[in-house]
Amino acid sequence: xxxxxxxxxxxxxxxxxxxxxxxxxxxxxxxxxxxxxxxxxxxxxxxxxxxxxxxxxxxxxxxxxxxxxxxxxxxxxxxxxxxxxxxxxxxxxxxxxxxxxxxxxxxxxxxxxxxxxxxxxxxxxxxxxxxxxxxxxxxxxxxxxxxxxxxxxxxxxxxxxxxxxxxxxxxxxxxxxxxxxxxxxxxxxxxxxxxxxxxxxxxxxxxxxxxxxxxxxxxxxxxxxxxxxxxxxxxxxxxxxxxxxxxxxxxxxxxxxxxxxxxxxxxxxxxxxxxxxxx
Amino acid sequence: xxxxxxxxxxxxxxxxxxxxxxxxxxxxxxxxxxxxxxxxxxxxxxxxxxxxxxxxxxxxxxxxxxxxxxxxxxxxxxxxxxxxxxxxxxxxxxxxxxxxxxxxxxxxxxxxxxxxxxxxxxxxxxxxxxxxxxxxxxxxxxxxxxxxxxxxxxxxxxxxxxxxxxxxxxxxxxxxxxxxxxxxxxxxxxxxxxxxxxxxxxxxxxxxxxxxxxxxxxxxxxxxxxxxxxxxxxxxxxxxxxxxxxxxxxxxxxxxxxxxxxxxxxxxxxxxxxxxxxxxxxxxxxxxxxxxxxxxxxxxxxxxxxxxxxxxxxxxxxxxxxxxxxxxxxxxxxxxxxxxxxxxxxxxxxxxxxxxxxxxxxxxxxxxxxxxxxxxxxxxxxxxxxxxxxxxxxxxxxxxxxxxxxxxxxxxx
Amino acid sequence: xxxxxxxxxxxxxxxxxxxxxxxxxxxxxxxxxxxxxxxxxxxxxxxxxxxxxxxxxxxxxxxxxxxxxxxxxxxxxxxxxxxxxxxxxxxxxxxxxxxxxxxxxxxxxxxxxxxxxxxxxxxxxxxxxxxxxxxxxxxxxxxxxxxxxxxxxxxxxxxxxxxxxxxxxxxxxxxxxxxxxxxxxxxxxxxxxxxxxxxxxxxxxxxxxxxxxxxxxxxxxxxxxxxxxxxxxxxxxxxxxxxxxxxxxxxxxxxxxxxxxxxxxxxxxxxxxxxxxxxxxxxxxxxxxxxxxxxxxxx
Numbered sequence: 006x007x008x009x010x011x012x013x014x015x016x017x018x019x020x021x022x023x024x025x026x027x028x029x030x031x032x033x034x035x036x037x038x039x040x041x042x043x044x045x046x047x048x049x050x051x052x053x054x055x056x057x058x059x060x061x062x063x064x065x066x067x068x069x070x071x072x073x074x075x076x077x078x079x080x081x082x083x084x085x086x087x088x089x090x091x092x093x094x095x096x097x098x099x100x101x102x103x104x105x106x107x108x109x110x111x112x113x114x115x116x117x118x119x120x121x122x123x124x125x126x127x128x129x130x131x132x133x134x135x136x137x138x139x140x141x142x143x144x145x146x147x148x149x150x151x152x153x154x155x156x157x158x159x160x161x162x163x164x165x166x167x168x169x170x171x172x173x174x175x176x177x178x179x180x181x182x183x184x185x186x187x188x189x190x191x192x193x194x195x196x197x198x199x200x201x202x203x204x205x206x207x208x209x210x211x212x213x214x215x216x217x218x219x220x221x222x223x224x225x226x227x228x229x230x231x232x233x234x235x236x237x238x239x240x241x242x243x244x245x246x247x248x249x250x251x252x253x254x255x256x257x258x259x260x261x262x263x264x265x266x267x268x269x270x271x272x273x274x275x276x277x278x279x280x281x282x283x284x
Numbered sequence: 285x286x287x288x289x290x291x292x293x294x295x296x297x298x299x300x301x302x303x304x305x306x307x308x309x310x311x312x313x314x315x316x317x318x319x320x321x322x323x324x325x326x327x328x329x330x331x332x333x334x335x336x337x338x339x340x341x342x343x344x345x346x347x348x349x350x351x352x353x354x355x356x357x358x359x360x361x362x363x364x365x366x367x368x369x370x371x372x373x374x375x376x377x378x379x380x381x382x383x384x385x386x387x388x389x390x391x392x393x394x395x396x397x398x399x400x401x402x403x404x405x406x407x408x409x410x411x412x413x414x415x416x417x418x419x420x421x422x423x424x425x426x427x428x429x430x431x432x433x434x435x436x437x438x439x440x441x442x443x444x445x446x447x448x449x450x451x452x453x454x455x456x457x458x459x460x461x462x463x464x465x466x467x468x469x470x471x472x473x474x475x476x477x478x479x480x481x482x483x484x485x486x487x488x489x490x491x492x493x494x495x496x497x498x499x500x501x502x503x504x505x506x507x508x509x510x511x512x513x514x515x516x517x518x519x520x521x522x523x524x525x526x527x528x529x530x531x532x533x534x535x536x537x538x539x540x541x542x543x544x545x546x547x548x549x550x551x552x553x554x555x556x557x558x559x560x561x562x563x564x565x566x567x568x569x570x571x572x573x574x575x576x577x578x579x580x581x582x583x584x585x586x587x588x589x590x591x592x593x594x595x596x597x598x599x600x601x602x603x604x605x606x607x608x609x610x611x612x613x614x615x616x617x618x619x620x621x622x623x624x625x626x627x628x629x630x631x632x633x634x635x636x637x638x639x640x641x642x643x644x645x646x647x648x649x650x651x652x653x654x655x656x657x658x659x660x661x662x663x664x665x666x667x668x669x670x671x672x673x674x675x676x677x678x679x680x681x682x683x684x685x686x687x688x689x690x691x692x693x694x695x696x697x
Numbered sequence: 698x699x700x701x702x703x704x705x706x707x708x709x710x711x712x713x714x715x716x717x718x719x720x721x722x723x724x725x726x727x728x729x730x731x732x733x734x735x736x737x738x739x740x741x742x743x744x745x746x747x748x749x750x751x752x753x754x755x756x757x758x759x760x761x762x763x764x765x766x767x768x769x770x771x772x773x774x775x776x777x778x779x780x781x782x783x784x785x786x787x788x789x790x791x792x793x794x795x796x797x798x799x800x801x802x803x804x805x806x807x808x809x810x811x812x813x814x815x816x817x818x819x820x821x822x823x824x825x826x827x828x829x830x831x832x833x834x835x836x837x838x839x840x841x842x843x844x845x846x847x848x849x850x851x852x853x854x855x856x857x858x859x860x861x862x863x864x865x866x867x868x869x870x871x872x873x874x875x876x877x878x879x880x881x882x883x884x885x886x887x888x889x890x891x892x893x894x895x896x897x898x899x900x901x902x903x904x905x906x907x908x909x910x911x912x913x914x915x916x917x918x919x920x921x922x923x924x925x926x927x928x929x930x931x932x933x934x935x936x937x938x939x940x941x942x943x944x945x946x947x948x949x950x951x952x953x954x955x956x957x958x959x960x961x962x963x964x965x966x967x968x969x970x971x972x973x974x975x976x977x978x979x980x981x982x983x984x985x986x987x988x989x990x991x992x993x994x995x996x
Contacts, residue, residue: 008815008910016815019807020824026804027831027881030842033852034834037845044545044565046850087735094731098724107993108984109739115931115984116747117939117976119955123962123969124746132749136388148743151735156996179717180727209836211942220338220372220388229837234538237351246838253833254826261825381763382963404762478866484949531867532949539949547849548867671761684760689964694782696952 031250038243043236060244069228070245076139076224077207080146084203085196087147088154093188096162097170107159113149121149122216129217138219145217146210150203157199158192165191194263201260205253225249326412327600334599337367337606340383340392342589343537344557344623345443346371354642355622357615365609367602375535376485377667384408387596390603393443395587396431396668397487401685403434408592410437415604418611422628425658431668432590440590441607444616446625446653447579447586447664448483448491451559452551453544454568462572463581467551468495468522473529481540481552482526484533486685486692487667490585491553492519492526494665498582508585509670512681516691523695533696544569556624560644574652583663621645626655747977754971763964773971783957787975790954793869794937797876798930801884804877805929809885810918813892814900825889828882836879837942843875844946871947876937883936884929887995891925892918927987928995934983938976 008016041051060066088110095106113121125145129135169191173183211226218227229245232238339346348358348369358369372389374380377398384392384407394402402408413419419441426432426442433439452461457476459466466472467480468491482488493508496518505515532549534540537558543549544562554571556578562569572580591610593603609615613631620627621636621643633655637647646652654660674682683691720727754773757766777783812824831839844867846852853864865871895918903913941955952960954976961969987993 012910013815016807016811020811023804023808023881023885024827026878027828030839030846030878031831031834033846034838034842037842044850045542045845045848046546047845047852047855087738090731091735094728094735098728098731100728100732106735108988109744110735111931111984111993111996113739113743115935115980117935117955117973117980119939119941119958120747120750120973120977121743123958123973124750125743127753127966128746128749130386137386144742148738151739152996179714180720181713181717205833209833211837212939220383220386221370226835226837229835233837233841234536234542235351236538242838242841246834250830250834254830257826257829257833261822261829378960378963385763385963401761401763404759405764406762478868527950530950534949543848543949546845546851669761686758686760686965689961690776690780690968693952693957693960694780696950697782697785 034243035247038240038247040240040243043240045239056240056244057248060241060248063238063241065223065228065232066225066241066245069223069225072139072222073208073225076142076146077204079143080150080207081200081204083143083147084150084154085200088151088199088203089158089192089196091151092155092158092162096159097167107155110152110155114152118210118212119216121145122213125213126216136219137217139222141217141219142214142222142224145213146207149210149213150206153203153206154196154199157195157202161192161195198260198263201256205256326410327415327604328412330415330604331601333365333367333602333605335366335368335602337369337391337599337602338389339369339371339606340374340380340389341371342393342395343373343375343555345393345589345619347622352642354640355618357609357618361606361609361615365602365605367599367605369606375537377487378485379535381405381407384594387594389594390597390599391591391593391606393589394440394592395589396666398669399431399440399590399592400434400669402592403439407595408439409595409597411440411593411607413438413441416441416608416611418608418613418629421613421630422611423630423656425661426588426628429588431588431666432592440592441611442628443589443591443610444620444623444625444628445586445588445661445664445666446556446623447577447584449554449556449559449571449578449584450551450580451544451554451562451569451571453547453549454570456550461551461570461580462576464491464495464584465499467529467553468492468526470525470529473526476551477529478531479548479550480526480530481532481534481543481549481554482530483553484535486688487585488553489516489519489523489688489691489695490665490667490670492522494585495582496522507675508665509668510674510676510678510682511670512674512678512683516683516687520691520695524697527695527697557622560622560624564644577654577660577663579663583665586661586664586666588666617645617649618643620653620655621649624653626650626653630656750970751974753967754974756967758965758967760964763966765966773968774974776968777971777975783972783975786952786954786957789869789951790938790976791979793873793876793953794934796873797880797937798884798933800873800877801881801933802888802926802930804881805884805888806922806926809888809892812889813895814897825886828885832882839879840875840943840946843871843878847871847874847947867950868948869951872944872951872953875943875947876933876940879943880933880936883932884926887925887929888922891922891928891995895921924991925995927990927992931984931987931992931996935980938979 036049037045038056039052039054040049041053042049091106091110095103122145125141126137129137129141135141169187170183173187178186209226211230214224214227218224223231225245229242232242346358346369347355349356362368372383374383377395380392380394380398381401383389384402385405392398392402422442426445428438432442450461450464450467452466456479457466459472459475467482473480490508493505493511493515496503496515497505497508500518503515503518505511511519532540532543534543537555540549540554541558541561545565545567559569559571572578591607593600593607597603610619611629613629613635616627616629617632617635617639620632621639627633627650633650636645636649639645650656669685670683670688672680672682672684674680753765755769755771757768757770757772758764759766808824812821816824847864847866849866851864857863865874899917900913903917908916939955941953941959944951944953944956954972958969958973961972
C-alpha cells in the first residue's frame with residue numbers, strides 16, 4: 006500500500022505516542038525500584054540499589070515466587086491437556102454442539118474474575134467440602150487458561166490441513182502413530198506458545214486467586230497485594246516487578262519466534278485461500 | 285471424517301452431561317455448609333502448645349518486629365511457648381468475619397460489630413477465663429459486656445479499647461476542628477471536597493448518628509446503633525450529603541497513611557495507629573487534644589476489642605497461651621502504647637514509664653487514655669452489630685445489619 | 698535377548714495397536730474421548746459452579762449470623778432492580794468499560810497497522826516483543842504505579858504544574874485511564890494479527906481500481922479488520938467490567954460492579970450472587986454478538 010510521506014510520519018507519531026503511553030509507568034516503577042526515600046513523591050529524593058539485595062533476601066517474596074511457579078506449571082499442564090483435546094475435537098470432527106465449544110471455553114476468562122472466584126470457591130467449600138489450598142488454585146487457574154491453549158492450537162490446526170493425517174492413515178499408520186508423528190509435531194510450536202501465554206496469565210492472576218487460595222499459601226501477586234502499602238516492603242515490590250519483567254524477556258522472545266516460525270511460505274498459501282473466501 | 289447419522293451418540297453425551305449438571309444442582313440444594321454446633325464447649329485445660337498459631341488481627345495488634353525491629357511482643361511469646369505466630373491483618377470487621385468463617389484461623393481480635401456475628405454463626409467457642417490467669421486483673425468494666433458475653437457465657441478476652449479519631453492536616457485545615465462538623469456539616473465539608481477520608485464500613489452510619497444525637501436532639505437518638513426508621517434515614521441522608529466531598533473510603537490503614545502522606549487526603553476519620561505512624565514520619569497531622577480525651581465535642585464511635593477463639597481452631601492450646609500473653613501487664617502496656625489505646629490490663633498502668641523508647645510511651649498513659657475511667661467511655665460508643673430488637677420500648681423497630689449494609693452501598697453510590 | 702526384545706516390542710505394539718484399532722472406524726469414540734475431559738471440566742466444573750452460585754441468589758440470609766437461609770424468594774433480584782444505586786453502579790461500570798474499549802481501539806489501530814503493513818520484518822519483531830513485555834509486569838504493580846503517578850505529589854501533577862494545569866487525580870477518569878492502559882496490549886495483538894491476514898494483493902487491487910489510501914482504508918481495511926477489533930474488545934471490555942482492584946486503588950470513593958459484589962459477599966452472599974448475575978448477562982450478550990461478528994476466529 007502506497008502511503009504518503011505525511012501519513013507515514015503521522016503513523017510513526019502514533020506508534021511513538023502509544024509506546025510512550027505503555028512504557029512511562031513501567032519506567033516510573035523502574036525508577037522507584039531505586040528509591041532512596043520511603044515516600045512516593047516525585048521526583049524521588051535519592052537513589053539506592055539496596056532494595057535489590059533485600060528483595061533477594063526476603064523470605065516471603067521467595068516463597069511466593071516458588072508457589073507461583075508451581076501453580077503456574079501445574080495449571081499450564083492441565084490447560085495444555087484439556088485445551089489440546091478440545092481443539093483437536095473441534096478442528097478434526099463435526100458433532101452436535103461444536104460451535105458452543107469455543108463459547109464455553111472463552112467463558113471463564115470473559116466473565117469477571119470475581120464471579121469465577123466466588124463460584125469456584127463456593128463450590129469447593131460448600132458443595133465439595135474441600136478446603137482451599139494450592140489444589141483449588143490450580144484448578145481455578147487451569148480453567149481460564151484452557152482458552153489460551155485452545156485458541157493457539159485450534160488456529161494452528163485450522164492452518165494445517167487434515168489431509169496430512171488422512172495421508173498418514175492411508176500409508177498404514179494407526180491413530181496413535183498418526184498423532185505422534187504427524188499431528189503433534191505440526192502443533193508443537195503452538196503448544197509452546199499457548200503454554201507460555203497460559204503460564205503468564207496464571208503467574209499474574211490476583212482476583213480469582215484471592216478467592217481460591219488457602220490461608221497459608223501465597224502466590225507472588227498475593228504477596229505483592231499484602232505488601233503494596235507497607236513502607237518497608239513496597240520498594241521490594243517494585244524490585245520484584247522489575248526483575249520479573251527483565252527475566253520475562255526470554256520467554257516472550259521465544260514465544261514470538263515460535264509463532265512466527267511458519268514464515269512467509271506457510272502463511273502465504275492458506276491466507277490466499279482465505280482471501281478468496283472473503284465475500 | 286464425517287459423522288454417521290445413527291441415532292447420533294454425541295447428542296446422548298450432551299444429555300448425560302446435562303443430567304450431571306442437574307444432579308449437581310440438586311446436590312447443592314441439599315448438601316453443603318457444615319452446621320457447627322453453636323453450643324460448643326470451652327477448653328477445660330490448656331495442654332502442650334501445638335507449635336503454630338494463626339491469627340486474624342487489626343493492624344498494629346500483633347507486632348513481631350517487622351514494622352520496627354524494636355517493637356515486638358511476638359518473638360518472646362514464640363520462644364516461651366514454641367507457638368509460631370502467623371498473622372493476617374484485616375481492615376474491617378466484615379473481613380474478619382469472612383476470614384473466621386473459613387475455619388482456617390485459630391483466633392481473632394474482634395470488635396463488637398464482629399464478635400456477636402461470630403457467636404451467632406457458631407464460628408467461635410466460649411472461652412474458659414479460668415484458664416487465662418491474667419484475666420483476673422482486667423478492668424472490670426470490660427468484663428461481661430454485651431459484645432463479649434452472651435447469656436452469661438464468656439466468649440473472649442479483652443484486648444484494649446479506643447475511640448475513632450478525627451484527624452486533619454494542620455497545613456491544609458485551618459478551620460475549627462473541635463467538632464465532627466468539619467467533615468459532616470455539608471457547608472464545612474465542601475471546603476475540603478475530594479480530600480475527606482472516611483472509614484469504609486457500614487458501621488460508619490453510627491458516626492453520623494452520634495453527630496445527629498448532639499446536633500438534632502429532636503430525633504431522639506440515644507444509642508447510635510439502635511436506630512429506627514426516622515433516625516436511620518436522617519443519618520443516611522447526612523452521609524449522602526457528605527458523599528460528594530469524600531475523596532477516599534479507606535479500609536486499609538496503611539493505604540490511608542499513604543494518602544495523607546501524599547496529600548491526597550487532608551481530613552477524616554482514623555485510628556491511633558495511623559496518627560502515630562504519620563507523626564513519626566514528621567507529617568503535619570493533628571487529632572482532637574488530650575483535654576477533650578482525643579475525641580471531638582459530640583463524642584465518637586469507638587471499639588472495645590476481644591480476642592476470640594475459633595470453633596475450628598487447630599491450635600487451641602497456643603491460642604489460650606496467646607490470650608494470656610496479650611494481657612500480661614508488660615505486653616498489654618506495649619500494645620496499648622504502640623497502637624495508642626487504653627489497655628485492658630489494670631496492672632499495665634504502672635509499667636508505661638519503664639517501656640523502651642521505641643514505644644513512645646508516656647508515664648501518664650492510663651490517665652491520658654482514660655483506661656480506668658468508666659464515665660469517659662459513656663461518650664464513646666463501641667462498635668456493635670445493629671439488630672432489629674431496639675432493646676427498649678420501641679420493640680423490633682430498629683434497622684438490622686442487612687439494612688445498614690444496603691444503605692452503605694447506596695450512600696457510596 | 699534379541700528374541701525377548703522383539704517379543705516385548707510386539708507386546709507393547711499390540712497394546713497401542715489394540716487401542717488404536719478400538720478407535721479406528723469409531724469416530725464417535727474418538728470424539729467422545731477427546732471431549733470428555735474438557736467438557737467435563739468446563740460444563741460440570743465451571744458452569745456447575747456458576748449455577749451453584751446463582752442458586753444462592755434466590756436465598757435469604759440471617760442478618761446477624763450471616764447464615765444463608767435456603768428459602769426461595771426473588772427479594773434479592775427485586776432489590777437489585779428497584780434500588781437505584783445498583784443501576785447507577787452498573788451504568789458507571791459498563792460506561793467505563795466501553796470508554797476504555799474505545800480508547801484502546803483508537804490507540805491500538807495505528808500501531809497495529811504500522812506493525813502489520815509498514816514495518817520491516819525486524820521492526821515487526823521488535824515491536825511485538827515490546828508490546829508483550831508489559832504483560833509480564835504485574836497488574837498490581839502497574840496499577841500502583843498509576844496511583845503514585847496520579848496522586849497529589851505524583852509525576853503527572855509535577856509535570857503539568859509549570860503549565861498551570863493539574864492532573865485528573867483519583868476518580869472515575871483515573872479508572873478509565875488506567876483500564877485503558879492495562880488492557881491495551883490485548884487489543885493491539887488481535888488487530889495486528891487480523892491486519893496481517895489481509896493480503897497485500899487486496900490493497901494493491903483497491904489502488905489499481907483507483908481508490909486513494911483513505912478510501913482503501915475505509916472501504917477495505919476497516920471492514921476486514923473489524924472482527925479482530927471486536928475480538929480484542931472482548932478482553933478489554935470484560936476485564937474492565939469485573940475489575941474492583943483498580944477502582945479501589947485509583948478511585949477509592951467510587952463503586953464499580955466488582956466492588957459492590959465484594960462488599961456483600963460476607964454479609965449477604967445471596968445479594969452478591971444476585972448482583973453478579975448482571976455482569977454475567979452483559980458478557981454473555983457481548984460474547985454472542987461478538988461471535989456473530991466473527992470475532993472468535995480472531996482471538
